[in-house]
Amino acid sequence: MKDRLDGSSLLCFHYFNQDQKIKNLVFAKGFTTDSSVENRVFVSVGGLECILSIIRALRMGSCFSAESRNPVPTSPTSTLGVRKRKNFRKRPPSLDRQQLHRIASRMFLNGSSEVASLFTQQGKKGTNQDAMIVWENFGSRTDTVFCGVFDGHGPFGHMVAKRVRDSLPLKLSAHWEVNLKNANDVLREIVGSLNSEGTSTGSPVEASMNFEETDKNPEIFQTLKESFLKAFKVMDRELSMHANVDCFCSGTTAVTLIKQGQHLIIGNIGDSRAVLCTRDKDNSLVPVQLTVDLKPNLPEESERIRKCKGRVFALRDEPEVARVWLPNHDSPGLAMARAFGDFCLKDFGLISVPQVSYRCLTEKDEFVVLATDGVWDVLSNEEVIEIVASAESHSRAAQAVVESAVRSWKHKYPTSKVDDCAVVCLFLGLVSSSTAKMNQGKNMDEEESSSTMNIETGKDWSALEGVSRLNTLLTLPSFVPGEDDENREPGGK
Numbered sequence: 001m002k003d004r005l006d007g008s009s010l011l012c013f014h015y016f017n018q019d020q021k022i023k024n025l026v027f028a029k030g031f032t033t034d035s036s037v038e039n040r041v042f043v044s045v046g047g048l049e050c051i052l053s054i055i056r057a058l059r060m061g062s063c064f065s066a067e068s069r070n071p072v073p074t075s076p077t078s079t080l081g082v083r084k085r086k087n088f089r090k091r092p093p094s095l096d097r098q099q100l101h102r103i104a105s106r107m108f109l110n111g112s113s114e115v116a117s118l119f120t121q122q123g124k125k126g127t128n129q130d131a132m133i134v135w136e137n138f139g140s141r142t143d144t145v146f147c148g149v150f151d152g153h154g155p156f157g158h159m160v161a162k163r164v165r166d167s168l169p170l171k172l173s174a175h176w177e178v179n180l181k182n183a184n185d186v187l188r189e190i191v192g193s194l195n196s197e198g199t200s201t202g203s204p205v206e207a208s209m210n211f212e213e214t215d216k217n218p219e220i221f222q223t224l225k226e227s228f229l230k231a232f233k234v235m236d237r238e239l240s241m242h243a244n245v246d247c248f249c250s251g252t253t254a255v256t257l258i259k260q261g262q263h264l265i266i267g268n269i270g271d272s273r274a275v276l277c278t279r280d281k282d283n284s285l286v287p288v289q290l291t292v293d294l295k296p297n298l299p300e301e302s303e304r305i306r307k308c309k310g311r312v313f314a315l316r317d318e319p320e321v322a323r324v325w326l327p328n329h330d331s332p333g334l335a336m337a338r339a340f341g342d343f344c345l346k347d348f349g350l351i352s353v354p355q356v357s358y359r360c361l362t363e364k365d366e367f368v369v370l371a372t373d374g375v376w377d378v379l380s381n382e383e384v385i386e387i388v389a390s391a392e393s394h395s396r397a398a399q400a401v402v403e404s405a406v407r408s409w410k411h412k413y414p415t416s417k418v419d420d421c422a423v424v425c426l427f428l429g430l431v432s433s434s435t436a437k438m439n440q441g442k443n444m445d446e447e448e449s450s451s452t453m454n455i456e457t458g459k460d461w462s463a464l465e466g467v468s469r470l471n472t473l474l475t476l477p478s479f480v481p482g483e484d485d486e487n488r489e490p491g492g493k
Helices: 007-018 020-029 045-057 077-088 097-101 157-197 204-216 220-241 299-307 381-389 394-412 441-445
Strands: 116-121 130-136 144-153 254-260 263-269 273-279 285-289 311-314 322-325 332-334 355-360 365-371 421-427
Touching (some): 116 394, 130 157, 130 421, 144 157, 144 365, 144 421, 157 220, 157 254, 220 254, 254 273, 254 365, 263 273, 273 381, 285 381, 365 394, 381 394, 394 421
Antiparallel strands (some): 116 421, 130 144, 144 254, 254 263, 263 355, 273 285, 311 322, 322 332, 365 421
């Protein structure tokens, strides 16, 4: 039977055997087949044409040329279509990380610029799994800064954190451009329609000015909120398909922000934290927590996890730390309700959807601190802003916070292992330079080692009151240096 099929039928026969979706649709249409379809095909010519129509409807035939859709019998174009489809599905080339790291206004190592200070230090638990970034002139906008800190966990958490650090800003910038272009196109169409109907009394110049003003109003929050949601979703999907980084039981937090002029937009998953330092009516420094530590014991998070059959409970020897567990196994025990990666729990309530919030900055706002839980577990919001405000210089502010956190770990919990720490301090009211003046020196080789409205001002959201713990309790093989050298960055330990 197979020998009597023409070129078009052979092409259809190929997809019939290769794609289970097509088989299911054939069953739904009432055609007959069986498990030995490779040897016997009871499908009429009309049925084959119907299957081809289904293929095109599923957009699987969009890579075919006009000739290959109706090939002449024995023509090579019947197999050419298959080759084209294979090439069409090729993934784009991977990101050139070395080229990315050479961008002058992008900082990811210990150092500082005119507007920011950043510092990370390895704890006593092994490889430093924290990562951080400050990207000035973000998206080629001179008044825009992107900042983020990422706290990895699990055997390959350090790889996940750095992958997100490198890829998430690019995705966010790309989605921002698309959303902004779409909004601008709609506005231009409205303005053009009003002008053509003679309902606008303003001149073309006035219309242009109104358009520019619309670009700068707080509607930027809606545009960026959508961009954050899309970028985080795409980032997590990319991690699920990444061949070189095992994210099944490894993941990372992400607390990120974009500052454009007086607009501050924050996107957060996990238990890293952003805190703003501002001045009250008495001109005293006070902290304003910009994010919520998204832990499993929060009612909304716990309810979602349980609805998805996940379990939330704390161990007897650490009753303060709620963890997420699989339905029928006492693993992995993740100490957060949202994260990138950790795909073993993604069907049981763990999500990577960020909480996105907005704040309009004023002249009373001094700086923002982003830090991983290695800092917040031992230092309060008030202590952190006091350390930054009293630092000998802006360039040393982040390092001062990390050093204070390490001392607190050793003093409060002398028998516990110090956690990794990463801190980014963004100073407000300063003009971003086009080229960051990075004071990295010897640190260039130490990378690897080394909604807002309802949050009360001054409220202490200390994560665990210093309890020493792991973000996941799953017993897994430790990361062995040297086994994944091709995936790690130069200079890593």
